Amino acid sequence: MKKWFGLVLVGLLIAALAACSGNEGTSGDGGDVDPDAYKVGLAMNTLNNPFFVDLKEGAEETAKAEGINLIVSDSQGDPGKQMSEVENLLQQDLDLLILNPVDSDAVAQAVKLANDKDVPVITVDRQANGGEVVSHIGFDALKSGTIAATYLDEELNGSGKVVEIQGILGTNVGRDRSKGFNDYMGDVEDIEIIAKQSANFDRGEALTVMEDILQANKDIDAVYAANDEMAMGALSAIDAAGRLDEIKLIGTDAIDPAQDAIREGRMSATIAEPPYFLGRDSVKTAIKVMDGESVEEMILLENTLVTKDNVDEVKTR
Known part of the structure; x- marks a missing residue:
């Protein structure tokens, strides 16, 4: 009887797993x-x-x-x-x-x-x-990149060293946000984009990318992240390096964690794309x-x- 009962339970479990995998x-x-x-x-x-x-x-x-x-x-x-x-x-x-x-x-x-x-x-x-x-x-997306560049230009008074963390460049959003940002910055003579690298819209990748950039660059005045998930990763790296007070950070999307970081004064701005x-x-x-x-x-x-x-x-x- 115990053996039969065990076989029934196994059968029910297999059926349940099959139903889950099918959906x-x-x-x-x-x-x-x-x-x-x-x-x-x-x-x-x-x-x-x-x-x-x-x-x-x-x-x-x-x-x-x-x-x-x-x-x-x-x-x-x-x-x-x-x-x-x-x-x-x-x-x-x-x-x-x-x-x-x-x-x-x-x-x-x-x-x-x-x-x-x-x-x-x-x-x-x-x-x-x-x-x-x-x-x-x-x-x-072009407009968002331009908004970010305009904001940093004003905050830096037209002079400084900036990092760009790009999104997935195989998407129009990733390409256009970067293009809008760089087209504007290309006309600002005294702002230098010292590093630009894709983190694929991913928080974990952005953390690693920003850690490497921070180690390689003593002077960074601002960071533009093409979405807020990457901004959150960059923020973690900047915070861990003890450089929150010296680096302005702007993201895109206005997700809740980014808005909270702005309220706390740990992040400068984002661009709302709800x-x-x-x-x-x-x-x-x-x-x-x-x-x-x-x-x-x-x-x-x-x-x-x-x-x-x-x-x-x-x-x-």
Whole structure:
């Protein structure tokens, strides 16, 4: 009897594990949604980053309020996995696909696959370099880079040594934030960019990158990080080196930890690009497309400089 009971438990465990593995990477709202409601897929590039978690929450809460069946997948930062996730989503009879690309070039194949199946595509935050996209919802990344450069120019009175920590240069966001920053700084004669290196929008990588830069450079007046996750990594390195008082730090996105650091005086500024609004507006735009309404090909939300003076006034959701 004990042996038989043990075999039953093993069988149940195997079945449970199989069910879990069969659903890996995707999630939905469950049975509360009308089966006749619009079905939308949201292919996230990663959920291992607070920015993209907020984006997903904005999409999910809006979809729930609007009665949309939203199916979410997590590509875990892997372009190949994103292609597989999109293939799986497209097998679920979608009315529309929202893509948050891992890589702007690689995702073009996923867009074309949806095009072949006559499923409309919207991109959010990052653009796709190929295929037919109905609308893109994002922020002006060139403008964000320019805002950061303008702020540091003013704070440094036009003279100093600056470090740039870049994002993923395989995305339009990473490239454009860097371009906006460097185009402006190129016209400031007495500001020198003494180091620039990609940390792939990752906090841990930025910590390591900043540690190396600090060791190699005695004089650093300011650091521009292309997102707040990297700014947080850079902040940890600067703090550990005991150089908080001598280095100004600006990031991008206005995630909660960055806003807290600004309130505490440990970080100078960030640029608000609230991801929650990206998720919200991507779903609202999707509804218009599915209802047959016309939408703008490029929908750019407002980005705003955040400092200690206005950090408590900026709305992020």
